[in-house]
Amino acid sequence: MNKKTVLITGASSGIGLHFSHKFAQDGHHVVLVARSEDKLLSLATELEGKYNIKAHVIKADLAEAGASRMIYEHVAAKGIQVDILINNAGFGLFGEFEQTELEKEVDMIQVNITALTELSKYFGKEMVKRKNGQILNVASTAAFQPGPLMSVYYATKAYVLSLSEALANEWKEHGIQVMALCPGATKTGFSDAAELQQSKLFQSGVMTVEEVVDEAYKQMADQKKVVIIPGVKNRLLAGSIRFMPRKMVTNIVRKVQERI
Numbered sequence: 001m002n003k004k005t006v007l008i009t010g011a012s013s014g015i016g017l018h019f020s021h022k023f024a025q026d027g028h029h030v031v032l033v034a035r036s037e038d039k040l041l042s043l044a045t046e047l048e049g050k051y052n053i054k055a056h057v058i059k060a061d062l063a064e065a066g067a068s069r070m071i072y073e074h075v076a077a078k079g080i081q082v083d084i085l086i087n088n089a090g091f092g093l094f095g096e097f098e099q100t101e102l103e104k105e106v107d108m109i110q111v112n113i114t115a116l117t118e119l120s121k122y123f124g125k126e127m128v129k130r131k132n133g134q135i136l137n138v139a140s141t142a143a144f145q146p147g148p149l150m151s152v153y154y155a156t157k158a159y160v161l162s163l164s165e166a167l168a169n170e171w172k173e174h175g176i177q178v179m180a181l182c183p184g185a186t187k188t189g190f191s192d193a194a195e196l197q198q199s200k201l202f203q204s205g206v207m208t209v210e211e212v213v214d215e216a217y218k219q220m221a222d223q224k225k226v227v228i229i230p231g232v233k234n235r236l237l238a239g240s241i242r243f244m245p246r247k248m249v250t251n252i253v254r255k256v257q258e259r260i
């Protein structure tokens, strides 16, 4: 099998953690990025032991300006070629805009938007030169409409979807596949971090990380879709929203987001 190297941000838990297992299981080398170095080091040991691959750890706080550049330079200094980039790290925040902490939202924009854009640029440019590569950006079903009570998070994911679709178009002629993965509510550490445990959204029909990542993995191999929405229910919802008035959709999202 053709061994590739996959750089995964947010590899320490949830969707990123499962992506790391999935790629390693298929014999690909991994570069694991997150803040929790201890978790990444034990994951690297586990993956190397089980699957005969190389797992490299980079501790980075993507909310800090310059983190993406540091990752890029670190990888270059080690002589590692990144064939697949999974821009997965991200987080949300629940609450009314006048009450949520600005500092957390600025960090969110830095992680969900700025770092994702920088990493896509650094590694994408090299992929274009080689005329080979894949980038999967983790957006969300939140990308398809505004999200009262999580306004900044929804807006960051709309950016991720828009950027991914545009880059998919630009880089198709260079042989690079860019995709946006748009999961609905998924059982991970995300709802705790976003203070969403009581939200109606997370009280009904969440998917497992295995279901989400397995679907994404299959679609990455198929190379047909730019926007990947795991789960029939999520696909139907995302599709139906397009035909409804935007104001009505926004009101519905608010109802779904409210705490029980």
Ligand SMILES: NC(=O)c1ccc[n+]([C@@H]2O[C@H](COP(=O)([O-])OP(=O)(O)OC[C@H]3O[C@@H](n4cnc5c(N)ncnc54)[C@H](OP(=O)(O)O)[C@@H]3O)[C@@H](O)[C@H]2O)c1
Residues within 6 Å of the ligand: 009, 010, 011, 012, 013, 014, 015, 016, 033, 034, 035, 036, 037, 060, 061, 062, 063, 064, 088, 089, 090, 091, 092, 111, 138, 139, 140, 141, 182, 183, 184, 185, 186, 187, 188, 189, 190, 191, 193
């Ligand atoms: N779970 C859902 O319902 C859901 C639905 C749609 C989309 N998503 C998206 O899926 C992606 C993964 O989230 P998840 O559900 O797997 O949540 P999770 O279990 O909370 O994982 C988030 C990951 O991002 C990393 N991360 C967060 N802030 C970071 C920072 N400042 N610097 C570096 N890494 C950081 C975390 O690592 P450290 O804490 O170790 O840094 C962790 O590995 C996110 O982009 C999220 O928006 C999730």
